[in-house]
Structures are given as structure tokens and as C-alpha cells.
Amino acid sequence: GNGLSKKQIGTRGPDKVAQVPVGTVIHLVRGERPSFTVNKPTRSLDPWDIPDAVDDSADSSNQKNKDGINGNEAERESSNQREKQTYPSTCSKTGFSNAEDGDANSIQHQVEFDENDQFDDDDEEFWEDEDETEEEALDADEDREEDDIQYSVAEMTRPGQRLIVAQGGEGGLGNASIGRDVRLSKGNRQEEVARLSTGQAGTESFLVLELKSIADVGLVGLPNAGKSTLLSALSRARPEIADYAFTTLRPNIGSLTYDYYLSVKVADIPGLIKGAHENRGLGHAFLRHIERTKVLSYVLDLAATLNGRKGIPPWEQLRDLVVELEHYQEGMTKRPSLIVANKIDEEGAEAMYEELKRRVQGVPIFPVCAILQEGVPDLRVGLRDLMDASDPQGVDLSKIIVG
Numbered sequence: 059g060n061g062l063s064k065k066q067i068g069t070r071g072p073d074k075v076a077q078v079p080v081g082t083v084i085h086l087v088r089g090e091r092p093s094f095t096v097n098k099p100t101r102s103l104d105p106w107d108i109p110d111a112v113d114d115s116a117d118s119s120n121q122k123n124k125d126g127i128n129g130n131e132a133e134r135e136s137s138n139q140r141e142k143q144t145y146p147s148t149c150s151k152t153g154f155s156n157a158e159d160g161d162a163n164s165i166q167h168q169v170e171f172d173e174n175d176q177f178d179d180d181d182e183e184f185w186e187d188e189d190e191t192e193e194e195a196l197d198a199d200e201d202r203e204e205d206d207i208q209y210s211v212a213e214m215t216r217p218g219q220r221l222i223v224a225q226g227g228e229g230g231l232g233n234a235s236i237g238r239d240v241r242l243s244k245g246n247r248q249e250e251v252a253r254l255s256t257g258q259a260g261t262e263s264f265l266v267l268e269l270k271s272i273a274d275v276g277l278v279g280l281p282n283a284g285k286s287t288l289l290s291a292l293s294r295a296r297p298e299i300a301d302y303a304f305t306t307l308r309p310n311i312g313s314l315t316y317d318y319y320l321s322v323k324v325a326d327i328p329g330l331i332k333g334a335h336e337n338r339g340l341g342h343a344f345l346r347h348i349e350r351t352k353v354l355s356y357v358l359d360l361a362a363t364l365n366g367r368k369g370i371p372p373w374e375q376l377r378d379l380v381v382e383l384e385h386y387q388e389g390m391t392k393r394p395s396l397i398v399a400n401k402i403d404e405e406g407a408e409a410m411y412e413e414l415k416r417r418v419q420g421v422p423i424f425p426v427c428a429i430l431q432e433g434v435p436d437l438r439v440g441l442r443d444l445m446d447a448s449d450p451q452g453v454d455l456s457k458i459i460v461g
């Protein structure tokens with residue numbers, strides 16, 4: 059699928075506790091199968107709710123998603139199939155093919171899983187023993203950059219969720235245990251003593267951790283900055299727009315296509331306020347989604363203090379946003395970033411834009427009027443350049459001149 063960052067890890071020896079962000083999918087490359095199985099393979103990303111994917115009860119069915127995460131293709135396919143069943147048979151396929159763009163409407167509907175849909179049950183071949191000794195297998199693993207994913211183990215959907223993906227071994231008791239007090243029948247004493255003193259080996263697994271991103275670009279800004287307006291100017295998505303804070307309560311996704319092949323997904327995320335990292339506003343829910351985008355586009359309202367409004371000047375908006383993101387997760391604002399200076403059409407906004415350029419350096423700034431789509435073509439190019447840039451910059455808090 060789109061926007062996946064992968065990290066391969068190996069575990070050996072005792073249990074290891076790794077903290078992974080919500081939205082991480084764990085795939086097994088090699089090793090022992092864990093005792094739980096994935097109930098529902100993920101085939102689409104609802105940007106807001108990640109469907110529960112882990113069946114904690116030790117179920118022996120082993121559904122898996124060999125391809126990892128399927129993109130919209132599969133989702134669309136299956137949703138079409140579902141609709142086909144519910145619509146009268148005279149309804150042609152073109153009658154409901156509106157979800158051709160990966161925009162808000164097509165992504166936001168919840169996909170239900172049809173147990174037999176798309177997934178073959180010929181699991182066996184994935185679990186056939188290979189003619190490799192364990193030693194050889196380990197060496198091979200170190201050589202290979204990326205191994206084939208055998209099995210999707212779990213999708214972490216809740217904060218603090220814990221799963222044991224590899225069990226630690228039992229410690230040996232040592233020679234001290236071979237004393238008179240170990241009462242064993244003569245027959246299997248030898249065996250039993252050996253087992254007690256050496257312990258038992260732990261299981262071993264090689265995993266790929268995959269953090270699902272909801273989009274390539276996240277539009278980050280205070281409420282009312284014009285994020286939703288901008289998304290609708292950039293793409294065919296039609297999010298709700300209104301002249302009050304917290305219009306957007308769920309992320310909306312729009313697709314930007316360039317030159318037929320490149321498609322960049324942009325997420326319009328609910329407005330962020332000061333204290334969001336302490337869960338003010340809808341804080342954590344918003345931040346969680348920003349976490350899952352690769353590129354940050356800060357949308358600043360140039361007109362917030364103009365014409366008698368009692369808002370926050372754009373450079374302070376930027377500082378507040380950066381502080382919130384960093385409080386939530388250190389290093390987050392190092393992501394490739396650009397600034398959209400919105401509402402350039404308002405009286406006095408030009409001067410604010412000049413002031414903003416003076417006070418914030420190191421990241422590109424695009425003056426835009428989202429309502430009239432002015433500056434939007436340049437922004438589109440800017441976003442693409444940012445995706446391609448070899449040394450993209452984040453916003454450096456110490457370089458914002460405030461006050």
C-alpha cells in the first residue's frame with residue numbers, strides 16, 4: 059500500500075518489550091508463529107478508526123494478508139462487490155463507480171470484511187519447512203535486506219497494547235538443582251536433570267514493523283486556518299468548511315495526481331490548539347493522525363489578527379503548532395515541512411506575509427488564497443518537490459522570531 063515505513067527487527071533470547079505507535083502492523087518474516095492470529099486482515103485504511111485486527115484468543119485459523127496492506131484497489135473492488143449484492147441486479151457497475159478518486163468519501167466508509175473474499179486458504183505453502191538449518195537461516199537473514207513477509211501477526215490498535223511475539227526461554231536451574239531433593243524416577247532421571255539444568259530455548263522471530271501512514275502530507279493548523287478549504291482547492295475532496303473552529307472532526311483525505319502516475323495523498327486534520335498534547339481540544343486524537351503523515355504542511359492564517367480580529371499572529375501560530383507536535387512526540391517536526399500562508403486575499407495580509415518571511419526561515423512559504431485557489435498551483439509543485447527533495451527541512455523552533 060501507500061505510505062508505509064518499514065523497520066525490520068529480530069528478537070532472540072528473552073522477551074523483549076518494544077513500544078510501537080498505534081497503527082503499527084507487525085509481520086512475521088521468519089521464526090515461530092505466535093499463538094494468536096490475525097482475525098481480520100487490513101485491506102483499507104480508515105483514517106480515523108483502525109479496525110480491530112487482533113484476535114487475542116488463541117484461534118487456530120490463520121487468515122493472513124500476504125501482501126501486507128492492500129490499497130484502495132482492493133477496497134474499491136470489495137465495496138463494489140458488496141454494493142452489487144445490495145443493489146437491484148439491473149443496476150450497472152457504472153451506476154456506483156463514483157469512488158474512483160481516493161478522496162474523503164471513498165475512504166471514510168467503513169469496510170466490512172468478507173471472510174472468504176480475496177484471501178485464499180492455501181496457507182500451507184507458507185509454512186513448509188525449508189531445507190535450511192537454523193544457522194543458515196540466520197545468516198541468510200542477515201544478508202537479506204528485506205525478506206518476504208510470511209504472515210501478518212497483528213495490528214496495534216490501542217495505546218499500550220501488548221503482544222508477545224516471541225516467547226523467552228525458561229532459565230536453567232544449574233548444577234545446584236541436581237541434588238538429593240530432586241526426586242525423580244530412575245528411568246528418565248538423566249533426561250530430566252539435563253532439562254532442568256539447561257533450561258529451554260526461547261522462540262525466535264524476525265519481524266517487520268510497518269507504520270501505516272494515513273497520507274503523505276498532513277495539513278496542520280489552528281482551527282479556522284483554512285485547512286479544509288485548502289484541501290478542496292488542492293483535490294477533489296469536498297470536506298465541510300465553515301467559519302467556526304472545529305468544523306473538521308475527522309480527517310479528510312484528498313488525492314493530488316501529477317503527470318498521470320504520481321499520486322500524493324493529503325490529509326486535512328482537525329484544528330490543533332495550544333495544550334493539545336495534554337489532550338485539550340480533541341488533542342490526542344488529532345496528534346495521532348498527524349503522527350502518521352510523512353510531510354507536514356503548516357497552514358497559517360495571515361488574517362487572524364487583521365481587521366480587528368483577536369487571533370494569534372501567524373509566526374506565533376507556527377510556534378504553538380511546533381511546540382504541540384514536539385511535546386507529543388519529540389522529533390516529529392523534523393519531518394519535511396512547508397508553510398502555507400493562507401488568506402492572502404485579506405486586507406493587510408500581504409504585509410503579514412512579508413513579516414512572516416522575515417521571522418521564519420529554512421522552510422518554503424507559499425502565499426495562498428484557498429478560497430480563490432490563488433497560489434495553489436505553486437503549492438502543488440512545492441508539495442511534490444518536498445516529496446522528492448534530497449535534504450528536506452523541518453521547522454526549527456529556535457529560528458522562529460517571535461515578539
Ligand SMILES: Nc1nc2c(ncn2[C@@H]2O[C@H](COP(=O)(O)OP(=O)(O)OP(=O)(O)O)[C@@H](O)[C@H]2O)c(=O)[nH]1
Binds near residue numbers: 404
Ligand atoms: N478570506 C479568506 N478566507 C478563507 C480562506 N480560506 C478559508 N477561509 C475561510 O476560513 C474559514 C475556515 O475555513 P475552514 O477550511 O473550515 O478551516 P479549517 O482550518 O478546516 O477549520 P477547522 O476544521 O475548524 O480546523 C471559512 O470561513 C473559510 O471560508 C482564504 O483563502 N481567504
Ligand SMILES: [Mg+2]
Binds near residue numbers: 298326
Ligand atoms: Mg476543517
